[in-house]
Amino acid sequence: MKNRKYPLGIQTFENIIKGQYVYVDKTALAYELANENKYCFLSRPRRFGKSLLVTTLQAYFEGRKELFGGLAMEKLETEWNEHPVIHLDISKGKFYDLTSLHATLNSMLAEYETKYSLNAEFSKAYNVRLQNIIEAAYAQTGKEVVVLIDEYDAPMHDSMKDKELQCQIRNIMRNFISPLKGEEKYLRFVFLTGISKFSQLSIFSELNNITNISMQDKYSAICGVSENELLSLFKDDIRDLAENNDMTYDEALAELKHHYDGYHFSGNGEDIYNPYSLFCTLDSNDFGDYWFSTGTPTFLIELLQEKHLDMLDLDDIIATADRFDTPTENITDPVPVLYQSGYLTIKGYNRKSKIFKLGFPNSEVKQGFSNSLFRYYAPDNMGDKDAEE
Structure with a gap:
């Protein structure tokens, strides 16, 4: 059996297909997503396949039919129109200061400015540069543009401990994505992924036409x-x-x-x-x-400590849908963050009252948090806590 190759650390659809790695066919859902929506957002925990989904959509919109042989998409799509795709992976950087954010955004935009023969004018605002790229891509190809932004919220999560820095980063990111609504006539599809729901980070105030598919039943298995x-x-x-x-x-x-x-x-x-x-x-x-x-829940443990909550006693949480929409810049309730990060999940749902029951998804998460809490609080292990941070 070990002749099967599992895509550990490989998040790109093309590499998985060409490398003949194990691939669970999500292309029917990707096709439905791409053809029933125009502006979408998906929230999933880290390492759940968000980047793989983004690159699957990229390959589809680029018309790369050869990559979909034997998959559901091959039968569903009949035209295979090629569109210019702007794929921006925000997780490429670590954002503990503004310099890192500026460097990452400048690098990503410069790549597409070069592609479409635009001058990379770093003095211009990010929204102007993104707008120019979209319009140039449309003008040069004659095709509507696809914009895929992966892990859009990475800068906000990295800066969570510094409220002033996070506020500055949030404003920069709000400016960065602001053209997406105004450029609608040039756009075929816009898709953003992240851990946190878009309403929580308050950077989508201008992009109020986006559909959040994160908790829709029909897309529940689009990742994982x-x-x-x-x-x-x-x-x-x-x-x-x-x-x-x-x-x-x-x-x-x-x-x-x-x-x-x-x-x-x-x-x-x-x-x-x-x-x-x-x-x-x-x-x-x-x-x-x-x-x-693979991830350190230190910021979550500190949040629980600040709110005087016992993580090991969070296995029977009752929540209404609006509980997931509290602004991140003023966190008073850690439960939405725990859910979106994958440490809690939906264990039950009353459709009539629209009330969710949340709890640990499995023993890996519960035991992992138990071990992390021990390392965090045990006096003999303070070095471990410092190392995690």
Whole structure:
């Protein structure tokens, strides 16, 4: 079974397809997303496949039919029109000061200014430069432009501990994306991803025509691996995992479910496994806390401490939909941040009252937070806390 290659650390659709890595076909949902909407936003936790979805959409809009052989998209799309695509990955930088933000935005815009024979005038405001790029792409190709912005909220998360810096960054990002609404006549599709919902960061005040698909049932499985996908595509992998751990197939499946299942991104959406942890386990034949160990929840632990909440007692939270829309610049409730970051998930939903029940998705997250809390608070481990920060 180990001739199958799992896309660990590989987030680009083209590289996964050309490298013949395991790919769970999400192209039917990508097609629906691209053809039923014009302005969209998707919130998902880190390492859940947002960047893979963005690059899948990029390949689709660039008309790269050859990459979709054997996938649902091949049958769904009949025209394969090619559009100019502006793909801006904000996660390329670390944003602990304004210099880093300016350098990242300048570099990304300069790349497209060069592509469309524009002068990279760094003295101009970012919104003007983005507007010029969109209009030049449209004028030179005669085709409507696609704008894909991945991890748009990375600068705000990196600056969370410095309120003054975050305010400055928020204003810069608001200015940066402001042309997207005004340039509508030149645009075919606009898609933004991030961890936090757009309403929380208050940078979309001008972009009020965007549809937030994050909690829509039909897109609940657009990222991650659904239970149906696991059972239909990975039976041999699970058998291999079971054999290497002296388990039966059913025991291995139950252990996967216990460790990595349990994510729900809408009231009545599909049951989702953490794709990163799942692939790491199938690749190594070893159960571990893979997703949790790749990120540091220090800012969340500090937030819980500030609000006098016990993380290990957050397994039965009741929330209405509007609880997820509190402004990030004035956090009084850590629950929305915990949910959007993947540390809590929807465990139940009453459609009539529109009330959600939240809790830990699985043992990986609950145990990971327990270990992090111990390291954070234990006096003999203060060096670990400093290292995390």
